[in-house]
Amino acid sequence: MSILINKNSKVITQGITGKTGQFHTKMCREYANGKNCFVAGVTPGKGGQDFEGIPIYNTVADAKSATGATVSVIYVPPPYAAAAIDEAVEAGIEFVICITEGIPVRDMIKTRYKMQGKKTLLLGPNCPGLITPDEIKIGIMPGHICRKGRIGVVSRSGTLTYEAVGQLTSLGLGQSSAVGTGGDPVNGLKHIDVLKMFNDDPETDAVIMIGEIGGSDEETAAQWVKSNMKKPVVGFIAGVTAPPGKRMGHAGAIISGGKGTAQEKLSVMEACGIKVTRNPAKMGELLKSVL
Numbered sequence: 001m002s003i004l005i006n007k008n009s010k011v012i013t014q015g016i017t018g019k020t021g022q023f024h025t026k027m028c029r030e031y032a033n034g035k036n037c038f039v040a041g042v043t044p045g046k047g048g049q050d051f052e053g054i055p056i057y058n059t060v061a062d063a064k065s066a067t068g069a070t071v072s073v074i075y076v077p078p079p080y081a082a083a084a085i086d087e088a089v090e091a092g093i094e095f096v097i098c099i100t101e102g103i104p105v106r107d108m109i110k111t112r113y114k115m116q117g118k119k120t121l122l123l124g125p126n127c128p129g130l131i132t133p134d135e136i137k138i139g140i141m142p143g144h145i146c147r148k149g150r151i152g153v154v155s156r157s158g159t160l161t162y163e164a165v166g167q168l169t170s171l172g173l174g175q176s177s178a179v180g181t182g183g184d185p186v187n188g189l190k191h192i193d194v195l196k197m198f199n200d201d202p203e204t205d206a207v208i209m210i211g212e213i214g215g216s217d218e219e220t221a222a223q224w225v226k227s228n229m230k231k232p233v234v235g236f237i238a239g240v241t242a243p244p245g246k247r248m249g250h251a252g253a254i255i256s257g258g259k260g261t262a263q264e265k266l267s268v269m270e271a272c273g274i275k276v277t278r279n280p281a282k283m284g285e286l287l288k289s290v291l
Contacts, residue, residue, distance in 0.1 A: 002132035002177045003152070003197040003204075004095060004121075007035050009136055010069040012060060012093070014076055014084045016041025016051050021075035024099075024140055026052065031143040037136050039067040060091040073129065073138050074098040081125060082107035089120045096188075097138050098124035108186040122188025128158035128180035141165075141178065149174015151287060152198035154191055155210035156183050156217070157238055160280060164208045164236075167284025173291075176204040183212060191221035199229055206232045208287050209274070213239030214260045219268045226272035232290040235269045235276045236283050237262040 011028075015021040021041070029038045040063035041051055047058035057063040060072060072093045076084040081100040088096045089111075103125050115122065123130065129139015133146040140158070145166045151173050155161040161180045168175060179194050181187065191209055198204045211218035218237065225233050240262040266276050277286045 002135065003194070003201055004123075004130060004132075004177065004179070005071060005136050005138060006132055007032070007037070007135040009037055009071050009138075010039045010067060011037050011136075011138060012063045012067070012069045012072040012088075013038060013041045013054075014060065014072055014074045014088065015043065016054065016056060016075075017043040017046050017049075018075055018077075022051055024075065025054070027143075028137050028139075029054075031137045032135070035136070039069050042072075060087045060093065064091050064093065070094040071138065072096050074100055074125075076100055078102040078104070082111045085111050085122065085125075086114055089115055089118050093120060095121045096123070097127070097129050098122065098188075099127060099129060099139055100124075101126040103184070105184075105186055108184065112186055123179070124182040124184075124187060126184040126187070127182030128161060130177060130179040131175075132177045133175050139180070141180070145169055146178065147174040149176065150203055150205040151175050152194075152201070152204040152207040153178035153210070154181065154194040154198070154207065155179070156181050156191075156212045157210055160210045160236070160238060163280060164210060164283045167281075168208075168287065171284050171288050173284070173288060176201060185215065190217045192217070192224050195221055195225060195229065195233070199231060204231065206234070206287060206291060208283055209233055209235045210283070211235065211237045211265055213237070213242055213262050213265075216260065218265045222265075222269045222272040222274055225274060233274045234283065234286045234290060235266075235274045236278075236280055237265045237269075237276070238280070240266075240278055
């Protein structure tokens with residue numbers, strides 16, 4: 001079993017005629033090893049064309065109607081990406097993954113407001129996507145470092161997602177699913193949402209949770225873990241050495257009023273029963289030690 005996506009998912013690529021959309025759709029389709037998960041592409045004005053046999057439609061609604069797709073992945077440039085999310089939501093797509101980085105915060109605030117009351121789940125923006133090893137990957141994650149197993153991974157950082165997965169694989173521990181939530185301040189699924197899914201998944205035995213400085217998502221998730229999680233969770237927070245008062249990296253890495261520091265997050269996680277490491281090279285070993 002897995003969370004969010006599996007070998008039966010039917011996926012639309014929004015922005016399939018762009019260089020990035022074509023490259024990663026091709027890589028993802030190759031990872032699916034012949035399973036026809038990528039059923040359509042969408043680029044306005046390019047309907048009737050195809051990309052390596054994948055039909056292209058002018059709208060998400062047309063693509064969904066023709067293929068029955070329930071998932072969409074977005075590689076649309078930043079000025080138009082929020083509108084692409086809006087279109088997928090209005091078309092009734094169940095799960096939208098937005099890879100695009102640099103979407104204006106104002107655009108995403110409007111999009112999240114429009115999504116109120118809708119059933120669509122959003123992952124991202126500014127995320128690496130997600131993978132269910134040996135079945136399907138959607139986004140930009142490297143598939144070759146993954147192996148099927150029973151460990152869940154959820155992370156705000158793309159590269160640290162890969163690092164955790166690579167460490168687990170080298171230790172002989174496969175992954176049920178690995179999910180990158182993205183580092184933007186206005187986004188979709190949070191750590192707590194993904195942890196709830198892993199908690200309910202009978203084929204996930206434990207979870208690595210990776211966070212970053214800024215915001216309070218990790219603290220909120222840790223409080224939920226303390227009261228509800230039935231499986232061991234280990235954690236790492238990037239940014240322990242970030243200079244005080246200096247804005248670092250992602251748009252979401254904003255520390256204000258002394259809140260959102262790596263040390264505060266680690267302290268809350270430890271108080272909630274999550275075993276943490278301050279060394280990113282030890283995430284896999286720490287997870288193995290709690291099994």
